[in-house]
Amino acid sequence: MSTTPGRLGRGVVTRGAVAALALTTALALGGCGSSSAPNADSTASAGQSTAAPLTLSDGWVKAVESVGMSSGSMSPSASPMGSPSASSTGGMDMSAPMTAMFGTLRNTSGSQLTVTGGSCAAAGMVQLHETVKNADGTMQMQQKKGGFVIPAGGSFVLQPGGNHVMLMDLTQPLKNGDTVAVTLETSAGPVSFTVPIRTFTGGNETYQASPSS
Amino acid sequence: MTEAAPHRAAGGPARRTVLLSGVAGLAGAGALAGVAAAAAGAPADRAVSAHPGPSATTRALGFRGRRQAGIVEPPQPYAAFLALDLAPGADADAVRRLFTVWTDDIERLMGGRAPLTDLEPELAEVPASLTVTLGVGPGVVTAAGAPMPTWLRPLPAFPTIDRLQDRWSGGDLVLQICADSPVTVAHAQRKLLTGAGDLATLRWVQRGFREPYATAGSGLPFRNLFGQVDGTVQPSTTGPDDALIWQPSGADPAWTAHGSAMVVRRIGMRLDIWDQVDRLSRENAIGRRLDTGAPVTAPDGAPATTPADLHATDELGFTVIDDFAHLRRAHATTPEERFLRRPYSYDDAPEPGELSQSGLIFVTFQADPVRQFVPVQARLAEADLLNLWTVPVGSAVFAVLPGALPGEILGQGLLG
Numbered sequence: 001m002s003t004t005p006g007r008l009g010r011g012v013v014t015r016g017a018v019a020a021l022a023l024t025t026a027l028a029l030g031g032c033g034s035s036s037a038p039n040a041d042s043t044a045s046a047g048q049s050t051a052a053p054l055t056l057s058d059g060w061v062k063a064v065e066s067v068g069m070s071s072g073s074m075s076p077s078a079s080p081m082g083s084p085s086a087s088s089t090g091g092m093d094m095s096a097p098m099t100a101m102f103g104t105l106r107n108t109s110g111s112q113l114t115v116t117g118g119s120c121a122a123a124g125m126v127q128l129h130e131t132v133k134n135a136d137g138t139m140q141m142q143q144k145k146g147g148f149v150i151p152a153g154g155s156f157v158l159q160p161g162g163n164h165v166m167l168m169d170l171t172q173p174l175k176n177g178d179t180v181a182v183t184l185e186t187s188a189g190p191v192s193f194t195v196p197i198r199t200f201t202g203g204n205e206t207y208q209a210s211p212s213s
Numbered sequence: 214m215t216e217a218a219p220h221r222a223a224g225g226p227a228r229r230t231v232l233l234s235g236v237a238g239l240a241g242a243g244a245l246a247g248v249a250a251a252a253a254g255a256p257a258d259r260a261v262s263a264h265p266g267p268s269a270t271t272r273a274l275g276f277r278g279r280r281q282a283g284i285v286e287p288p289q290p291y292a293a294f295l296a297l298d299l300a301p302g303a304d305a306d307a308v309r310r311l312f313t314v315w316t317d318d319i320e321r322l323m324g325g326r327a328p329l330t331d332l333e334p335e336l337a338e339v340p341a342s343l344t345v346t347l348g349v350g351p352g353v354v355t356a357a358g359a360p361m362p363t364w365l366r367p368l369p370a371f372p373t374i375d376r377l378q379d380r381w382s383g384g385d386l387v388l389q390i391c392a393d394s395p396v397t398v399a400h401a402q403r404k405l406l407t408g409a410g411d412l413a414t415l416r417w418v419q420r421g422f423r424e425p426y427a428t429a430g431s432g433l434p435f436r437n438l439f440g441q442v443d444g445t446v447q448p449s450t451t452g453p454d455d456a457l458i459w460q461p462s463g464a465d466p467a468w469t470a471h472g473s474a475m476v477v478r479r480i481g482m483r484l485d486i487w488d489q490v491d492r493l494s495r496e497n498a499i500g501r502r503l504d505t506g507a508p509v510t511a512p513d514g515a516p517a518t519t520p521a522d523l524h525a526t527d528e529l530g531f532t533v534i535d536d537f538a539h540l541r542r543a544h545a546t547t548p549e550e551r552f553l554r555r556p557y558s559y560d561d562a563p564e565p566g567e568l569s570q571s572g573l574i575f576v577t578f579q580a581d582p583v584r585q586f587v588p589v590q591a592r593l594a595e596a597d598l599l600n601l602w603t604v605p606v607g608s609a610v611f612a613v614l615p616g617a618l619p620g621e622i623l624g625q626g627l628l629g
Contacts, residue, residue: 060329063410160332176410177310198314199410200330 053113053188054150059103059158061167062200063176067097099174100129101165101182101195102158107150114187115148115156122180124169131162141166160202270394273340276320278616279471280459281623283344284553284578285450288435289391290425291398292557294477294574295406296384296609297413298352305357309628311412312347315388316622318408319345328404341394343401347623348475348611352385359627360466364474364583365612371594374605381479381607384416389475389576393425419479419607421557421574434506434517437558438482438571439602441499442506444554445517457585458553458578460615468626471615474582476552478575479559479607485568487602498598500540508540509533539599542592550589552579572603582610 107113118126130144139161148163150156158164165182167174174180176199183192274282300307318328323343327334354361367383388405392398398420406415423435435444448454464470487495496503506517510525510533521540525533534541545551554577561570579585593600617623 058329062330065411175310176412177313196313196317196329198330199408201407202332 052191053107053109054115054184054186054191055106055108056103056193056195057106059101059193059195060198060200061101061174061180061182061195062099063197064097064099064170064174065176066173067170097170098123098166098168099170100158100160101167102160103195105148105150105156105158107152107154107156109152109188111152112187113150113152114146115150115184116187117147117185118165118183119185120167120180120182122170122172122174123167124171126182127166127168129164129166131164160200270339270341270397271325272342272393273325274323274342274344276323276617277619279618280616281346281472281613282323282616283346283389283391284458284473284555284613286342286344288423288555288557289342289344289393290423291393291395292389292391292421292423292574293398293402294419294421294576295388295390295402296416296418296477297386297388297406297409298416299356299385299413300411303356303412305628307412308353308357308624309622311386311409312622312624312628314408314410314412315347315405316617318405319347319623320617322401322404328408330408331404333400336396336400337404339394339397341392341397343390343392343397345401345405346389346391346475346613348387348389348613349624349627350383350385350387350609350611353624354612354627356385357624357627357629359468359629362466362469362474362612364581365610367610368476368582368587368590368608371590371605374594374600374603375608376604376606377608378606381417381419383609384611386413387475387477387609387611395422417607419477419559419574421559423557435556436506437556437573438484438560439487439495439499440503441501442503442517443556445501445506448551448553450553454551457549457551457580460580468624468629469612469615470626473578473613474580475611475613476575476577476579476582476586477607477609477611478605479572480575481572481604481606482569483602483604484571488568497535498539498601500534500538509538535598537596537598539593539597542595542597543589545589547588549584552577552582552585572606578613 105115115128117128120126128144128147129141131139131141134140141164144163148156156163165184167180167182174197176197178197179194180197181192182195183190274286276282299311321328322337323340323345325338325340327337331337351361351365354365388402390398390401390405392401402418434442437443448457450458458473460469460472460474462470464472490498492503496509500521501508501517502511505511505515507515507519508521510522511519521534521544523532523534523541523544527533554575556576557574559572559574563570577586614624615626617625622628
């Protein structure tokens with residue numbers, strides 16, 4: 001279960017992998033960053049002010065029902081762009097659960113806006129990712145250099161298999177039907193969203209170390 | 214397959230009917246304005262398009278309201294009934310999360326919009342008058358820690374007729390999914406099941422159908438696979454009989470207010486032995502003419518709604534309507550013994566060597582099944598000629614939740 005720091009930045013998306021994020025050890029709830037929302041129709045942008053330069057529509061975060069902890073776990077934030085290396089578990093990261101946020105971002109301002117990062121109380125780290133095709137045809141997700149650039153009045157789609165916001169090193173379960181607060185840092189300042197959490201069996205954001213070992 | 218006391222059946226105005234904007238919507242409406250209007254009770258003067266579409270598949274019914282949709286609306290031709298069980302150990306929070314997901318999914322699907330996680334949103338773009346109606350069994354009420362309605366329990370056993378199977382009976386939750394398109398029903402079923410995640414698991418599915426509006430014609434009621442016109446005499450769906458169908462605002466327990474109770478009985482029809490009897494015997498068994506659906510006491514050509522003359526006798530002094538005819542046995546003996554019937558036929562694939570695997574998904578809505586439904590069912594179980602050809606194989610009772618007003622989730626009152 002040992003992990004190697006730094007694989008995340010070059011991790012390969014294993015398409016079709018199932019339930020990789022479901023871990024075996026349940027973590028007791030406490031200090032929960034996710035919350036219940038009485039209004040199922042709460043929009044993803046519920047947490048933002050009306051003057052926010054960035055909105056999120058149809059936003060959602062893939063549920064992670066349990067968060068396992070292992071003694072060998074290591075925060076992926078240690079060296080996100082470090083050298084790739086397979087771990088003893090074949091590269092599957094079973095100790096630092098992660099998930100992703102999807103939806104459509106809209107820049108409602110009159111000037112270009114760049115999403116540069118983010119934060120989430122339920123995640124040790126938030127990254128902006130894109131999915132690219134390797135020379136061998138496999139899909140790989142990696143950090144989006146320069147962030148998400150959205151032109152004035154433009155939209156930016158976050159979707160499984162495409163651009164997305166990664167919530168890494170989760171510290172608590174994100175349960176189907178709850179919501180989670182996510183803040184995106186932008187060139188126009190931070191914008192917070194209350195995002196519904198949904199069960200989703202596709203688009204597994206499972207990392208595998210690059211096939212270098 | 215029961216009769217209710219005579220009351221003028223009225224095609225009430227469909228509430229919250231919305232025609233989706235866009236070219237496709239106008240095209241469909243233009244061609245089928247009459248059909249859609251007949252079905253919805255809506256005005257017939259919809260926009261006319263130069264490009265008539267094949268159907269009114271873009272018609273969307275509103276989700277938000279004090280009462281849920283899918284009860285008093287004219288029955289759509291295709292339906293799926295899903296019973297689910299809560300995951301073991303589910304608590305009120307689990308129920309709240311499940312209803313949060315379903316409320317959002319149902320609102321989106323009925324509006325022709327994809328649920329959040331749907332990677333094939335095109336399948337949601339044809340709402341086809343979709344309604345999804347959510348009900349709960351005793352297990353959910355217990356999990357939510359809410360007071361139990363006195364009537365929310367399985368129907369009493371009817372050992373003379375029942376051959377109930379677990380696989381068609383009971384359940385913690387029910388989703389009634391109805392639409393004008395079978396594709397819409399299938400997609401909604403799939404998204405609602407997957408959306409539940411591990412909060413609930415499927416117990417049974419019953420798929421049903423009725424005549425599409427286009428062939429049923431205006432005002433013609435449901436014809437079951439015995440060929441019988443069914444659902445002729447119904448409580449009014451426009452207000453006067455609301456007390457029969459809906460829980461009142463001051464209902465006890467309070468969380469049931471503006472909800473209803475749903476009975477789902479799966480009734481196998483033995484078409485093989487039905488085939489062995491002549492037409493007059495078939496009409497005698499139900500007490501209605503097969504051609505018009507009118508009582509056998511009615512003259513030729515009289516409408517299906519003609520009141521039955523239960524006392525009429527023939528030249529030999531026998532009652533014209535058989536003492537054990539379905540119509541007579543099901544006839545309400547008190548004003549309370551009436552309920553709204555919204556049945557669907559099923560016609561599953563027979564096993565090799567069999568002739569049919571057909572029947573009726575008998576669905577009723579009432580305020581109190583114990584007071585309204587059970588007395589009628591007890592009379593039918595005691596004696597009904599139709600019992601020769603029918604076999605109840607499934608039975609379930611659910612509390613239909615009140616509707617969700619803006620900002621609410623379904624079951625908000627139940628969850629306190």
